[in-house]
Amino acid sequence: MISVLIVDDQDLVRAGIRALLDIDPGLRVIAEATEGAQAVSLTRQHKPDIVLMDIRMPGMNGLDATARIRADPDLGATRVLILTTFDEDADIDEAIALGAAGYLLKDTPSQELRTAVHTTAQGGNALSPSIARRVMERLAQAPKPPEPDPRLALLTERELAVLARVGHGDTNDEIAKTLFISPATARTYVSRMLAKLNARDRTALAVIAHRSGLSGPPRD
Numbered sequence: 001m002i003s004v005l006i007v008d009d010q011d012l013v014r015a016g017i018r019a020l021l022d023i024d025p026g027l028r029v030i031a032e033a034t035e036g037a038q039a040v041s042l043t044r045q046h047k048p049d050i051v052l053m054d055i056r057m058p059g060m061n062g063l064d065a066t067a068r069i070r071a072d073p074d075l076g077a078t079r080v081l082i083l084t085t086f087d088e089d090a091d092i093d094e095a096i097a098l099g100a101a102g103y104l105l106k107d108t109p110s111q112e113l114r115t116a117v118h119t120t121a122q123g124g125n126a127l128s129p130s131i132a133r134r135v136m137e138r139l140a141q142a143p144k145p146p147e148p149d150p151r152l153a154l155l156t157e158r159e160l161a162v163l164a165r166v167g168h169g170d171t172n173d174e175i176a177k178t179l180f181i182s183p184a185t186a187r188t189y190v191s192r193m194l195a196k197l198n199a200r201d202r203t204a205l206a207v208i209a210h211r212s213g214l215s216g217p218p219r220d
Helices: 011-022 036-046 062-071 089-098 110-121 129-141 150-154 157-167 172-179 183-196 202-211
Strands: 002-007 027-033 050-053 079-084 102-105
Touching: 002 011, 002 036, 002 110, 011 027, 011 110, 027 036, 027 110, 036 050, 036 062, 050 062, 050 110, 062 079, 062 089, 079 110, 089 102, 089 129, 102 110, 102 129, 129 202, 157 172, 157 183, 157 202, 172 183, 183 202
Parallel strands: 002 027, 002 050, 050 079, 079 102
Antiparallel strands: none
């Protein structure tokens, strides 16, 4: 059972998110917070698996709360998933830099939201498709070093192919379809690369792929 803390300053929004999550028997909302400081306090109290965090709230905002949660050594098992209406690049970049496990917009379909909660609880990352494209585009424009990351020598040819697709922002299902493997095999490859490259999350893998010139031009 995945425990979830919902953080949003609007009562109706929290109620709606709770209703969407309650449909899934594998998810359990254990508390709600209306602003960042309360979110930090409740996270320390309940130690949820996932904190669904809004950004713009009165008092402490969601990014500052994310920073405090991620910096607390007692909360290492708790992952923060941003859920907001704001898709500004500065907010996205800061959330990722602070260690948020994902960044979703509030127009995310209900099933995709539930899937994202499961994905992040299992150690993966979740970005709304429009957010993922923009992150990948900005990474693609970043200067690349003249030599590939030396850690790539640790990867097999198949793992390099998967890493290239991660660099495009592909999901495990999309990787599986492109490389003619199963989604479970794609997940296994990603997990192995996280360990081999000592990468924190899927976004870190994408950065390595882009900086090493693996991902090439985006596909149509």
